[in-house]
Amino acid sequence: MEKKFDSIVVGGSISGLLCAREISRSGLSVAVLEEDYEIGTPEHCGGLVSIEGLKKLGIIPSSKAILNEVNKAKIVSSTKEFEVCTNRGEIIVLDRRELDKQVAFQAQKLGSQIRTRSLVMSVNYDSSKKEFIIKTKDNVFYSQFFIDARGITSLINNHNREGVLQSAQYEIYADWISPDEILVKFDKEKYPDFFAWIIPSGNGKGKVGVAGRKINTLETLESFIDSFGSKYSIIRKIYAPVWIGGPLKKFVYDNRIIIGDAAGQTKPTTAGGIFSCGMGGILAGNHIARYKRRIFNSLLNDYERDWFSIFGKEFQRMLFFRKIMERLDNKSIDALFSIVSDSDILEISRSANFDFHSLALSKILGSKKAIKLISTLLGNELRHLLN
Ligand SMILES: Cc1cc2nc3c(=O)[nH]c(=O)nc-3n(C[C@H](O)[C@H](O)[C@H](O)COP(=O)(O)OP(=O)(O)OC[C@H]3O[C@@H](n4cnc5c(N)ncnc54)[C@H](O)[C@@H]3O)c2cc1C
Incomplete structure (x- = not known):
């Protein structure tokens, strides 16, 4: 088994896989180390995404990955509500297990080596050899660049926890789920600093979730579901943190590069990150390749600059609106x-x-x-x- 790569990406989800895809495209060697047994599983996502965003990520989702289309969003407060419509086919609900596998396939076709069941236990830098030594339980890998795509675990371990909220999401069958309308419900007492949601995922199914600061997510979610009536069946449960604290100030520390959720690249308003984290992966991958190939004196920091030029102002405004809410x-x-x-x-x-x-x-x-x-x-x- 090969152990030496130009780059090693730790975390085989959307940002890590897109980063690997771009590095491979340039002909450099890259391995993706993923702790779970299967790419895309377990799924910690509502899967709500725009077709336009996917296009920018270079993904045409397979029919297997598309679960549903949504055309409306109902925004509800404790006593008021309003409804916003979107153009047909602009917003879709994806099966993240399928989407991530599709991107893994794109990356491996271009040469990325993807290894599941590879929990990275330690990352050290040998300054004399200018290489990272990355250890899993069973192997030791070496690389010039280390890309941290470990998601929120990386943020929680290294930064303050103010931006972390707990969330729970069940996928359920229920006849009260509207087939093409998202529901977003604000209630400061029940879901402090966030909201409850229903994302219709087709064929009578929906992803129903809550997030909030210092709440018992399980009890809060079950009482939200019960408020619609007793008839439902649960087919999947997930409990996962979400990040609403905005991007880190820096994503690049010498040859250590942080992307995706690990860099705080999720929207501070909704914690949605497929697009903005995916773009983080793509930009980082492109700039690592340019830097390594010495194209136009490019720098790794150019990744940071480009991500902030696309999302910086937008995320600042989102953080401001969040503070007001x-x-x-x-x-x-x-x-x-x-x-x-x-x-x-x-x-x-x-x-x-x-x-x-x-x-x-x-x-x-x-x-x-x-x-x-x-x-x-x-x-x-x-x-x-x-x-
Ligand atoms: C409940 C919920 C609903 C969401 N809904 C939406 C939505 O509808 N739309 C949207 O756009 N976004 C949504 N998001 C956000 C979206 O899922 C994330 O922003 C996106 O998945 C981030 O991708 P990532 O690759 O940066 O990190 P992650 O998807 O978190 O992946 C990190 C990967 O790293 C692996 N890993 C971690 N540590 C190690 C280690 N030591 N060794 C090896 N591997 C490791 C993990 O197993 C994981 O596969 C939702 C999130 C949650 C929690």
Whole structure:
């Protein structure tokens, strides 16, 4: 078995596999070490993604990977609600187990070596040989570049935990699940700092979840499901943390490169990360290849620069909206929802961009009426936030 590679990616999920695919495309050698037995399993994801985002990731999902199409989103507060429509076929629900396998196939066709059941126990750098020594239980690997794509575990081990929320998601059969409408429910008392959701996954199934700060996710999720009636069957349960703290300041430390969830590349509003984490993987892979091949004096830091130029401002705005929502109680959120007009909703439906949704949020939170209301509710705190 080969043990020496130009690059080793630890973590065989969306960001790690896309990074490996790009490195292989340039002809460099790369191995992906994944602790689980099977790529894509267990699935820790709702699978909601835009077709446009997938195109940018270079993925045309197989029919096996597409579970459903969604056309509407119902946003609900404790007493109010409004509905936003999307164009048919723009937003789909994926089976992540299939999607990740599809990307693994793309990567291995180009030359990546993927090894499952390879839990990485330690990573050390030998400065005299300028190489990483990466140990699994059964093997030792060597590489010039180490790509950390270990997901939230990496963030939790190395950074403060403020940005981590616990979540639970069940996939269930229930006749009360709307076939093509997502539900997002805000309730500050039940889901502090986040929300509950239903993502219809086709054929009467749905992914129903909750996340929040310091909540008992199991009890909270079961009471959310029970609120719709007693008729349902659970076919899969997942418990996983989500990251809402925004990106790390740096993704590159010499030849150690952090991508995906491990770099905090998930949206601070919804914790969605297939697109933004996947782009992290692609940009890192491209820049590692350029740097190694010395193309136009390129630097590994160019990956960081490019990711921030695409997502930096957007994520900053999302963090700002998050801070506002965190400070509003249920009554204030109701008040905010009641000033969303039909023309606002029409405008959001027309112009909303799933992957860059801060513009849609600013239509709700940035209208004159909303700013006046938020200023009254938050007073000096808003000025502090704006600063
Ligand atoms: C409940 C839930 C619902 C979500 N829903 C959506 C959604 O609808 N849409 C969306 O866009 N995003 C969603 N996300 C977020 C999305 O799943 C992540 O942002 C995305 O999977 C991040 O990909 P990644 O490759 O960076 O990390 P991960 O997918 O977390 O993968 C990390 C990989 O590293 C492996 N690993 C960790 N440590 C080691 C080690 N020491 N050795 C070897 N391997 C290791 C893990 O086994 C795992 O395979 C959701 C997340 C959760 C938790």
